[in-house]
Amino acid sequence: SQTIHQWPATLVQPVGSPLSLECTVEGTSNPNLYWYRQAAGRGLQLLFYSVGIGQISSEVPQNLSASRPQDRQFILSSKKLLLSDSGFYLCAWSVHGSGETQYFGPGTRLLVL
Amino acid sequence: QKEVEQDPGPLSVPEGAIVSLNCTYSNSAFQYFMWYRQYSRKGPELLMYTYSSGNKEDGRFTAQVDKSSKYISLFIRDSQPSDSATYLCAMSGTGGFKTIFGAGTRLFVKA
Numbered sequence: 114s115q116t117i118h119q120w121p122a123t124l125v126q127p128v129g130s131p132l133s134l135e136c137t138v139e140g141t142s143n144p145n146l147y148w149y150r151q152a153a154g155r156g157l158q159l160l161f162y163s164v165g166i167g168q169i170s171s172e173v174p175q176n177l178s179a180s181r182p183q184d185r186q187f188i189l190s191s192k193k194l195l196l197s198d199s200g201f202y203l204c205a206w207s208v209h210g211s212g213e214t215q216y217f218g219p220g221t222r223l224l225v226l
Numbered sequence: 227q228k229e230v231e232q233d234p235g236p237l238s239v240p241e242g243a244i245v246s247l248n249c250t251y252s253n254s255a256f257q258y259f260m261w262y263r264q265y266s267r268k269g270p271e272l273l274m275y276t277y278s279s280g281n282k283e284d285g286r287f288t289a290q291v292d293k294s295s296k297y298i299s300l301f302i303r304d305s306q307p308s309d310s311a312t313y314l315c316a317m318s319g320t321g322g323f324k325t326i327f328g329a330g331t332r333l334f335v336k337a
Binding site for chain 2: 119155156157159162201203214215216217218219220222
């Protein structure tokens with residue numbers, strides 16, 4: 114069966130510091146991978162998605178970036194965090210070529226102070 | 227107009243009640259309709275998945291899609307306190323990578 118991992122679970126960072134969140138998927142090959150942000154009481158905002166190694170599509174202009182160095186690894190980064198980057202970050206995967214059904218990881222709660 | 231509209235609630239019901247959660251949408255190209263359950267501080271969990279119109283039942287849960295009205299529903303029978311969570315509807319078109327999510331309805335089931 115497929116499993117998706119995210120770490121860390123919680124992170125408190127000062128404004129201006131760098132960020133690296135990691136997501137890995139087990140039990141499937143060549144998945145589509147996604148990064149979402151969920152603000153308190155609001156829906157899911159798609160940040161990035163990837164259909165293969167090194168292939169990243171950005172949905173929202175921001176100071177965040179994403180990379181996919183390996184087939185089942187997806188990384189969300191920032192060089193300098195802003196207060197507005199606080200939120201709940203979710204990684205998800207779907208079967209390659211099919212974005213209809215996505216499966217989510219446990220999430221990372223980021224607080225920027 | 228948002229692509230997907232979902233009442234945020236909160237919705238509070240007594241244990242054993244039938245719960246009805248709903249979403250409306252505007253894009254007639256949507257073909258896949260999903261419901262996710264999200265417990266506090268956890269990632270969303272896929273609950274139900276339906277293709278095109280019709281009903282789908284899984285235990286106490288029934289998903290209903292009416293494409294002519296652009297309206298989808300999730301019914302929970304014999305609701306339990308463990309059903310207390312936020313329920314997000316989601317939908318996407320054929321062959322697309324992007325899924326559009328509703329903002330979620332927060333449900334409380336009181337014992």
